[in-house]
Amino acid sequence: MNRTFITATGTGIGxxxxxxxxxxxxxxxxxxxxxxxxxxxxxxxxxxxDSDTARILDALGDPVxxxxxxxxxxxxFEAPLSPDMAAIREGRSVDFLKLIDFCELPRAAxxxxxxxxxxxxxxxxxxxxxxxxxxxxxxxxxxxxxxxxGTLSHTIATVAALATRRVTVSGIVISESEDSPVPLQETxxxxxxxxxxxxxxxxxxxxxxxxxxxxxxxxx
Numbered sequence: 776m777n778r779t780f781i782t783a784t785g786t787g788i789g790x791x792x793x794x795x796x797x798x799x800x801x802x803x804x805x806x807x808x809x810x811x812x813x814x815x816x817x818x819x820x821x822x823x824x825d826s827d828t829a830r831i832l833d834a835l836g837d838p839v840x841x842x843x844x845x846x847x848x849x850x851x852f853e854a855p856l857s858p859d860m861a862a863i864r865e866g867r868s869v870d871f872l873k874l875i876d877f878c879e880l881p882r883a884a885x886x887x888x889x890x891x892x893x894x895x896x897x898x899x900x901x902x903x904x905x906x907x908x909x910x911x912x913x914x915x916x917x918x919x920x921x922x923x924x925g926t927l928s929h930t931i932a933t934v935a936a937l938a939t940r941r942v943t944v945s946g947i948v949i950s951e952s953e954d955s956p957v958p959l960q961e962t963x964x965x966x967x968x969x970x971x972x973x974x975x976x977x978x979x980x981x982x983x984x985x986x987x988x989x990x991x992x993x994x995x
Contacts, residue, residue, distance in 0.1 A: 778887045779945070779994045780909045780916040784929040785894040789919045789950030791827040793978065794890045796987045797994065798834040801886055804991065809884040810835060813877055814869065814892040814899070815848045817855030831890070849877060859898040869900045875911050886994060889914075895933050906940050915945035917993060922955040922962050931969045946993035947975045 781797075783790045794810060801808045810831050818826045828848040829839045837843050844851075850869060852861035862868050878889055891897075895918070896904045909916050916937070920930040926949075934944055947970060949959055959977040967975055974993060981987050 776882070776884060776887060777994060778889065778912070778914045780889045780891060780912065780914055781919065782891040782895045782905055782909065782916050783893075783919040784921070784926065784933045786897070788894075788921050789948070789978070790890050791830055792950060793917065793919050793948055793990070794888055795830055795834040796978070796984045797886075797888060797990055798831070799984050800987075800989060800991050802834075802836070806885040807883070808835065808886050808888065809882045810847065810888040810890065811878065812848050812890040812892075813874060814850045814858050816852045816858060816861045816892065818848070818851050819853045827890075850874070857897045858892055859900050862900070869903075871900060871903045871908075871911075874899070874908065878908075878912055888994075895937060906937055906942060909937075909942050910940040915943045917946045917948060918944050919948050919950055920966075921952040922949050922957075922959055923952040924954070924956050926952070926962065927966055927969075930966060934970050934973070944970075944973050947973055948978050948990065948993070949975065950978045951980045953980075 781790050781794055798808050798810055812828055812831055815828055828844055831847055832839050832843050852865060854861040854864050858869050891905045895906050898904050920926050937944055949962055951959055963975050963977055976990060978987060
């Protein structure tokens, strides 16, 4: 079983898009896939059908039912805030050890994808950030970044900060931003000069996942 964590330089960058594309490409290759988004903020009964969790279930070919939502995203908060802040508003907190235990449950699949929440250093509770979660699991991570002005600084800094926690970044995916100031390949070339041997792949804005480049070599 191959386990991969998917994180990002910030929120709204493209984690779920990457997760969806990987799920569909792996399934097209006849690989079995399990996908988790254990923590999700900004979700309620009214937004359930359009949530990131629903998108993941659709990619897996599973119906959006309460049972499946709970199976993929057991920690759900209504406020669209960082998990620590959203949980406080509901009189709750994220139990870090239970989160780790959930992610380490045996799952029969060729690939298990674990999508994080927000960026790599978003607080989960009073003492942990997403990077601590990845480090505790001890699995490689794909880092999603945008192509907006400023992404070079954000991405290079995130890679460096993850290294201090001994997190292995197995690949960087540049998800094209709406306001991308230069071609993706220029951003890729500049970024590569400062991120070492980490593979960098460009994911342009496409009409369908079938138009996306093959991203599965990043988790082979």
